Amino acid sequence: MSNNERTLSIIKPDAIERNLSEQIKLIFTKNNLTIIDSKKLHISKDEAAEFYKVHQSKPFYDQLCNYLSSGPIEVIILEGENAILKNRELMGATDPKNAKEGTIRKLYGISIDKNSVHGSDSAGNAKTEINFFFKK
Numbered sequence: 001m002s003n004n005e006r007t008l009s010i011i012k013p014d015a016i017e018r019n020l021s022e023q024i025k026l027i028f029t030k031n032n033l034t035i036i037d038s039k040k041l042h043i044s045k046d047e048a049a050e051f052y053k054v055h056q057s058k059p060f061y062d063q064l065c066n067y068l069s070s071g072p073i074e075v076i077i078l079e080g081e082n083a084i085l086k087n088r089e090l091m092g093a094t095d096p097k098n099a100k101e102g103t104i105r106k107l108y109g110i111s112i113d114k115n116s117v118h119g120s121d122s123a124g125n126a127k128t129e130i131n132f133f134f135k136k
Contacts, residue, residue: 006036012114014116033083048069
C-alpha cells in the first residue's frame with residue numbers, strides 16, 4: 001500500500017538569486033520525489049499575504065510576506081511516497097543553524113528568514129498551496 005502524495009515546494013528569492021534552483025531540484029529527484037510541474041514567478045506582497053495567511057497572527061508574518069515577494073521564486077509540485085514528510089526532512093529545520101547536515105537549509109540557507117525553501121506541512125495545506133499557485 002503506497003502512500004503517494006503531492007506537496008508544494010517553493011524555492012525562495014535568496015536561493016533563486018544565487019542560482020540554486022537546479023541543485024535544489026536535484027536533491028528532490030535524487031530522493032525519489034518527482035517534479036510534476038514547476039514555474040518561476042514573482043508574486044506581489046498581497047499575494048504573499050494571501051499565501052501565508054495561516055501565519056497571520058505570528059510576529060514574523062509581515063517580514064515573511066515582504067521576503068517572499070522580494071524577488072522571483074520557483075514553485076514546484078513534488079510527488080512521491082510520503083512526499084510531505086520527505087520534503088520536510090530534505091529541507092531541514094527552519095533555522096539553517098539547527099538543520100541537519102546535508103539538508104537543503106543546512107547547505108544553502110542564509111538565516112532563519114532567508115532559508116531558501118518552503119514546503120507544505122500537512123496534506124490539507126499541500127492541497128491549498130498547490131491550488132494557490134497552479135489552479136489560477
